Amino acid sequence: MLQRTILFFLLLCCTSLAAQMPMQASAPDQSWEKQQRWEERNDLDGRFRLLAPGQLNHSIDTIETAIGAQAYHTFHLRVPDKDRAENILYVLSYVDYPAGSLHHDSTELVQEFLVNTQEEAAEAVGGEVIYGTEKLVGAAYPGRLWRIDYNGGRASARTLACVASTRYYELKVFSLSAAGLGTAADRFFDSLRLWVPSS
Numbered sequence: 001m002l003q004r005t006i007l008f009f010l011l012l013c014c015t016s017l018a019a020q021m022p023m024q025a026s027a028p029d030q031s032w033e034k035q036q037r038w039e040e041r042n043d044l045d046g047r048f049r050l051l052a053p054g055q056l057n058h059s060i061d062t063i064e065t066a067i068g069a070q071a072y073h074t075f076h077l078r079v080p081d082k083d084r085a086e087n088i089l090y091v092l093s094y095v096d097y098p099a100g101s102l103h104h105d106s107t108e109l110v111q112e113f114l115v116n117t118q119e120e121a122a123e124a125v126g127g128e129v130i131y132g133t134e135k136l137v138g139a140a141y142p143g144r145l146w147r148i149d150y151n152g153g154r155a156s157a158r159t160l161a162c163v164a165s166t167r168y169y170e171l172k173v174f175s176l177s178a179a180g181l182g183t184a185a186d187r188f189f190d191s192l193r194l195w196v197p198s199s
Contacts, residue, residue: 032085033184040191041075048169051191052077052090053184070095086182089174092192097166104141104163114144114161121159125150137162137169138194145189153177160189165196 036053043049050056056075063070074093079085104110111134122129127150137143143162150157160171171192173185 030084031182031184032079032081033087033182033187038187043075046073046075046092046094047164047167047195047197048092048094049191049193050075050092050171050188052188054079056090056092067098067101085175086184087173087175089172090188091172091174092169093172094167094169097168099166101166102163102168103166107142110142110163111144113163114142117161118144118146118148118159121146121157122148125157127151127157130156135160135162137164137192140164141194149177158185158189160192162194164194167196169194 033053038051038053039055041048041050041052041056054077056077058073058075061072061074063072072093072095074091076092077090079088079090082088102110102113115132118129118132121127125148127148130147130149132144132146135143135145137160141162141164143160145158145160147156147158149155154177156175156177158173158175162169169192171189173188175185
């Protein structure tokens with residue numbers, strides 16, 4: 001579905017960046033993210049609040065699918081200093097599913113959907129799922145956290161996905177393996193706050 005298309009596009013962008021960039025590790029304490037004043041995005045239409053190490057750009061793509069036209073919202077930040085960054089791309093995207101097709105109260109259905117999404121993402125880029133685990137987002141929303149290594153192990157994508165009401169959210173960070181481990185991805189993921197409209 002469209003998640004694969006968006007993921008494939010983003011991963012291709014990161015793969016081409018990885019091929020052009022020198023592969024050098026930077027100390028996490030000196031990373032680009034540590035030098036930034038993280039900005040809060042409080043989006044009423046998106047029903048989320050999130051911290052990012054810079055301004056997130058917003059785009060909307062309307063795609064015809066088997067269940068009709070769907071509007072995919074994407075917020076992204078491509079870091080300007082790739083040689084010093086822990087991650088080269090930060091992304092939040094969401095899409096609303098029709099009523100009756102997916103809801104966070106249907107826990108088993110949601111987890112099956114998230115596992116399938118994880119596997120489709122790995123297949124789309126020829127990557128390997130390094131880990132995948134269930135993760136509750138907020139107090140009530142079933143989610144899943146996973147990591148896919150791709151491009152011969154030289155790059156990776158970490159994803160936190162969840163369903164709140166009938167809306168599917170996906171947070172992603174893309175990084176080069178040579179950058180080493182850092183804390184910026186965890187800070188990005190852990191800052192997510194969601195709310196659903198009153199019934």
